Amino acid sequence: MTERIFNFSAGPAVLPVSVLEEARENLLSLGDTGIGLLEHSHRGQAFRAVSNETEVLCRELAGIPDDYRVLFLQGGASTQFFMVPMNFLTAETTADYLVTGSWSQKAVAEAKRFGNVNIACSGEERKFCEIPETRTYSNAPAYVHFTSNNTICGTQFATEPEVPGDAPLVCDASSDIFSRPLDVARYGLIYAGAQKNLGPAGVTLVIVRQDLIDRGSTDLPTILQYRTHAEKESMFNTPPVFGIYMMGLVLKWIKQQGGLSAMQARNHRKAETLYDYLDKSRLFKPTAQRDSRSLMNVTFVTGDEQLDAEFVTTAKQAGLDGLKGHRSVGGMRASLYNAFPSEGVGALIGVMRRFESG
Numbered sequence: 001m002t003e004r005i006f007n008f009s010a011g012p013a014v015l016p017v018s019v020l021e022e023a024r025e026n027l028l029s030l031g032d033t034g035i036g037l038l039e040h041s042h043r044g045q046a047f048r049a050v051s052n053e054t055e056v057l058c059r060e061l062a063g064i065p066d067d068y069r070v071l072f073l074q075g076g077a078s079t080q081f082f083m084v085p086m087n088f089l090t091a092e093t094t095a096d097y098l099v100t101g102s103w104s105q106k107a108v109a110e111a112k113r114f115g116n117v118n119i120a121c122s123g124e125e126r127k128f129c130e131i132p133e134t135r136t137y138s139n140a141p142a143y144v145h146f147t148s149n150n151t152i153c154g155t156q157f158a159t160e161p162e163v164p165g166d167a168p169l170v171c172d173a174s175s176d177i178f179s180r181p182l183d184v185a186r187y188g189l190i191y192a193g194a195q196k197n198l199g200p201a202g203v204t205l206v207i208v209r210q211d212l213i214d215r216g217s218t219d220l221p222t223i224l225q226y227r228t229h230a231e232k233e234s235m236f237n238t239p240p241v242f243g244i245y246m247m248g249l250v251l252k253w254i255k256q257q258g259g260l261s262a263m264q265a266r267n268h269r270k271a272e273t274l275y276d277y278l279d280k281s282r283l284f285k286p287t288a289q290r291d292s293r294s295l296m297n298v299t300f301v302t303g304d305e306q307l308d309a310e311f312v313t314t315a316k317q318a319g320l321d322g323l324k325g326h327r328s329v330g331g332m333r334a335s336l337y338n339a340f341p342s343e344g345v346g347a348l349i350g351v352m353r354r355f356e357s358g
């Protein structure tokens with residue numbers, strides 16, 4: 001088999017080898033059923049067991065309270081950009097958005113189709129290099145939406161933002177879900193496309209409080225109401241079976257590693273090692289403000305686009321792939337999600353050191 005290289009891709013992203021190996025086995029026969037994992041009926045006992053286990057692990061790892069539902073949906077985080085306002089925002093109400101990067105901007109654009117949007121803060125003027133501290137909320141917003149980790153510009157909220165009154169907090173956690181412990185009770189709804197920290201593309205995890213589901217609009221296509229998926233336990237139609245299976249394996253792996261606190265410690269070590277190097281480097285500069293730095297996506301530049309491109313090529317030749325920054329910001333981006341091995345950070349620093357001195 002071809003040797004695996006260090007994959008710094010922002011998403012789809014690296015998965016644990018043990019997970020891939022177990023999936024490979026079960027592709028031909030799920031356990032001893034004689035039927036491959038992609039070939040089982042989603043309503044059969046074997047897949048039910050898979051789906052239940054994924055939900056149980058999710059609840060256990062994140063300490064999800066009983067009044068929250070765990071849903072496995074399709075359409076990516078981008079579908080949640082409109083599904084959230086479609087269910088909870090009307091022409092008469094206002095939702096508040098914390099705009100900290102281009103994914104938040106996309107979420108805002110969709111919300112405006114359904115109701116009023118108040119931009120509680122925006123980091124756009126500073127090119128999203130920091131999480132703005134001052135926020136201006138509207139009166140009694142329908143919900144407050146934020147993006148916990150900004151995958152493209154490499155910034156991250158250190159903690160959940162405070163919200164006015166009892167406004168439900170809605171979070172796009174696509175690129176840092178389960179990278180650290182979280183207090184689910186502070187949220188109304190959390191969504192995450194799986195392809196960064198949870199598994200393959202094709203499944204979106206949604207954790208949502210029951211009272212919010214009940215309040216959602218009933219005047220929508222059935223499949224676009226959260227209540228449908230809650231009532232049918234994510235089996236209203238054929239669910240993304242492969243994604244749910246893989247997510248279960250990834251969650252099992254996280255549990256074996258010691259859970260979310262252990263993930264956080266590991267992620268902290270990996271990112272700090274890289275930021276330490278960047279802070280001392282005379283050539284490479286981190287682009288995010290220190291107190292807004294992401295532990296998941298480390299963005300940096302040399303200040304010279306041609307040199308950036310040269311470095312990406314050099315790194316690629318050394319077996320480090322996916323370091324080119326997002327096309328909208330340029331430079332470099334090292335994505336260090338849960339499954340990214342710490343040896344890869346060491347390898348990157350080695351290549352940077354040689355590039356810098358030679």
Ligand SMILES: *Cc1c(COP(=O)(O)O)cnc(C)c1O
Nearest residue numbers: 076077078103151172174175193
């Ligand atoms: C990748 C990403 C998205 C887009 O996810 P899709 O599943 O491709 O729709 C949205 N938000 C954030 C924060 C992301 O990192």
